[in-house]
Every structure is written in C-alpha cells, then in structure tokens.
Amino acid sequence: MMVILLLALIVVLAVFSLASKDLLHSVIALSAISLLSTLLFYILRAPDVAITEAAVGAGVTTVIFVWALRNTDRMDRDR
Amino acid sequence: MKGDRLLRTLRILITMAAVAAVAAPVFLSRTPWPSTARDYLERAGVADSGAINLVSAIYLGYRAFDTLGETIVLLVAVSGTISILSRSGASLAPGFGSVAADNASFSLPQDKPTTHTLRTHLIEVVTGKLGPVVLLFGFYLMLYGHLSPGGGFQGGVVIASGIVFIAIGSRRDASTWLTKASALNKIESLGFLLLMSAALSGVFAGKGVLGNPLDGPLFGKAAFIIVLNIVIGLKVGSGIGFMCIAMLGRHRS
Amino acid sequence: MIERILLLILFLVGFSGILIKKNIVKKIIGLNILNSAVVMFFIVEGRTVGERSPILDPGVSNVVDPVPQALMLTAIVIGVCITALALALAFRLYKAAGSFDIDTIKASLHD
Numbered sequence: 062m063m064v065i066l067l068l069a070l071i072v073v074l075a076v077f078s079l080a081s082k083d084l085l086h087s088v089i090a091l092s093a094i095s096l097l098s099t100l101l102f103y104i105l106r107a108p109d110v111a112i113t114e115a116a117v118g119a120g121v122t123t124v125i126f127v128w129a130l131r132n133t134d135r136m137d138r139d140r
Numbered sequence: 141m142k143g144d145r146l147l148r149t150l151r152i153l154i155t156m157a158a159v160a161a162v163a164a165p166v167f168l169s170r171t172p173w174p175s176t177a178r179d180y181l182e183r184a185g186v187a188d189s190g191a192i193n194l195v196s197a198i199y200l201g202y203r204a205f206d207t208l209g210e211t212i213v214l215l216v217a218v219s220g221t222i223s224i225l226s227r228s229g230a231s232l233a234p235g236f237g238s239v240a241a242d243n244a245s246f247s248l249p250q251d252k253p254t255t256h257t258l259r260t261h262l263i264e265v266v267t268g269k270l271g272p273v274v275l276l277f278g279f280y281l282m283l284y285g286h287l288s289p290g291g292g293f294q295g296g297v298v299i300a301s302g303i304v305f306i307a308i309g310s311r312r313d314a315s316t317w318l319t320k321a322s323a324l325n326k327i328e329s330l331g332f333l334l335l336m337s338a339a340l341s342g343v344f345a346g347k348g349v350l351g352n353p354l355d356g357p358l359f360g361k362a363a364f365i366i367v368l369n370i371v372i373g374l375k376v377g378s379g380i381g382f383m384c385i386a387m388l389g390r391h392r393s
Numbered sequence: 394m395i396e397r398i399l400l401l402i403l404f405l406v407g408f409s410g411i412l413i414k415k416n417i418v419k420k421i422i423g424l425n426i427l428n429s430a431v432v433m434f435f436i437v438e439g440r441t442v443g444e445r446s447p448i449l450d451p452g453v454s455n456v457v458d459p460v461p462q463a464l465m466l467t468a469i470v471i472g473v474c475i476t477a478l479a480l481a482l483a484f485r486l487y488k489a490a491g492s493f494d495i496d497t498i499k500a501s502l503h504d
Binding site for chain 2: 108109111112113116117120121124125128
C-alpha cells in the first residue's frame, strides 16, 4: 500500500519536473523524487541501495544540476 | 509549418507506441522471479566471502570485476567533466581547473560580482558544524560494510557529502587541507593505485585476480573485504568531492 | 501488479521527456527519471522472493534476493556519472551557442 502511494507520488513529481517552466523547480522536483525513492528502497528491504540513493541523488546530482543552472539560463525558453 | 508539426507529432506518437510495446511485456510479465540465487547465497554466502552483509559479499566477492569497472567509470567521468569544464571558460573554484583557466577567467566580464555573502548564518551553523559529523558517519559506513548496511560506495559518497559540507560552511580564515585540490587529487590517485595493488595481490597468493589473499589463520576472510571497502571508499569519496567542490565556484564573502 | 504498471508509466514519462522536450537540461532530467524507473523496477522484483533484508545475522532466513541490489548499486553510481558528463557537455554547448534549445544549437552549429 505504501509502495503504491509512493510510486504514484513519484510519477506525479516526474510529470511536474518535466513540465515546469522554471528549471530550478524541475531540479528540486528531481531531488524530491530521489528522496521518495530512498524511502521506497527502505520499505522494500534494500538498505544499501537506500543509503547510496540518498547520498547520491539528493546530494551530488542536485549540486551538479544547480551548478549547471547557476552559470547559464534558469528559465526554459521553449514554452 | 502546420505539416511540420503534424509530422513531428506523428513521429513522436509512433516512437512512444513502439517503446511501450517493447517495454510492456518486460514490466508486466507474470513469470515469478527465480529464487535460486537467494537460496545459494543464504547457504554459502557467509562461508565463501566472510561478510554477513550479502550485498557486500556479492559486489566485493562474487562480482568484484563489476566494482573494478565501476571505479574506472567514476574516474573517467570525474576527470572528463573537470577537463571539459575547465577548458570552456566556466568559473571553477580556484585551484581546481587548469592554470590557464584560472588566469583567463579573471578577465571574463561574465563573472557577475555577487553582493550577497555565500555564507549566511543558517548555512554556517548547519553545514559548518555538521560537516565533521557527516564525515565521521561516512567513515563508520565505510568500515562496517561487511556487518551492517554500508560499504565502500555508500561510505564514499557520504564522505564526499561531508567534504562538501566542510567546504561550504567553514569560515574564510579557517583552512583545512581536506578541501584543497591537491590533497583530493592525491587521495584519489592513491586510492586507485591501492585498488590495483589489492586486485593483483590475489595473483601472488595463488587465488587469481581479486581473489582473497588474506585467507588464513592470521586474519580471516573478512579482512580483505575491509581493505577493499576502505580503498573504494577513499577513491569514490575524494573523486566525487573533488568534482563537487570544483563546481561550487569562487566564494565571495 | 499496480506497482509494475506505475513503473511502466514512469519509464514512459522519462522516455517521453527525452523525446518531446527541446531543452537539453529537460532531456537530461528525463534520462535521470528513466534511470530511476529501471532501478526501482529491479528492487521491486527482487522483493518478491523473501521477507527480510539481506543481512544474515544469526537466525535470519528467508531474505530478499541480494543480487538485484548489488547490481543496482553499480547502476546508481554510473547514472550519476552519466548525468555529470551530460551536464558538462550541455554547459559547453551553451557556451558555444548561447542557449539550451536544441533548434538554436543545431542552427548555430550549421554555420
């Protein structure tokens, strides 16, 4: 039950992340997806994967994305 | 113009239908996951490799070549990223890019002078004071990987996070050697060299590449796993820490 | 079964992000979502054969399959390496062409 709830929330966040006009909001949504999948991995009895996903997804990936946005454009000019 | 958009929409629809048709039987298949691997590892995992944590036993014992390949991929990615960025006029942290980029980027007009300080009180308390705690936790995860969830990669990325915390939150005149480019470079190269030596030491003990040479009355099988965990943790931590600190840029306070 | 359907939807969302969006950073975000979907799928599948986490403390039996977890550790780390390199290349393209939009980049590189 919790698994289905978390997965539905992850799908909603993924759609928001791809559809948002502000790229910083998309990156924060990606970090939230990583946080929710850490919780999901813990519930699914995979503690090693949970630790790695927490440190990598919410830490390193967000730092890299925010750096890439800071030195360039922040808005998605396509829409 | 309208025809172009129609064509593009049609192409996108056909591609998505094809991908869905290929992915659906994989994701929605009804064959049960076989339990052969789990049965064998429950019986013989601890005796074969010496680690209670079965995931550590797999990626450091049975499938250690995957781990070797992964550290090589990490090395290539970090060095490739830094080399692409330092040649393209990005303002990396001082000392982390090439020397030419450091000298050149001082004259670029797009270095926006920031008027606000990077280090507010909130950041100073949270990251500066919490940095050594996270570093300690990373070392714990690295060393206890064979007994509880943890291991080389997990401890390594947490150590990288700790290094980034220390780099963000420390005071301007407080200098630690841990966040300097030369120290992180040396640790990463040393870690890779030690990993290669550990991989080849099994050959000299007669057990093949990445075999366990410390299997005997003196140490026990888990000692080699601890050594591999430490080496991988140092390498991963310093590599990712180097990349993140380089991307944090110049501090203006 | 519902989890697998949701994971299939996540996979298709990630793939459609790579296909439909014209901004390079959105494409890279789609790649990340695709990676996460596959990792989650393997862990969900591995969970079906057992009950406890794969740490054999004395007296523990009927553990979850540890093989997909070990493989996904590698997959996560390689995913972050791919993201880092892709963003470095996207940054380089931005410096060369002035925008993240692929039509603008294609046009400016044809000159």
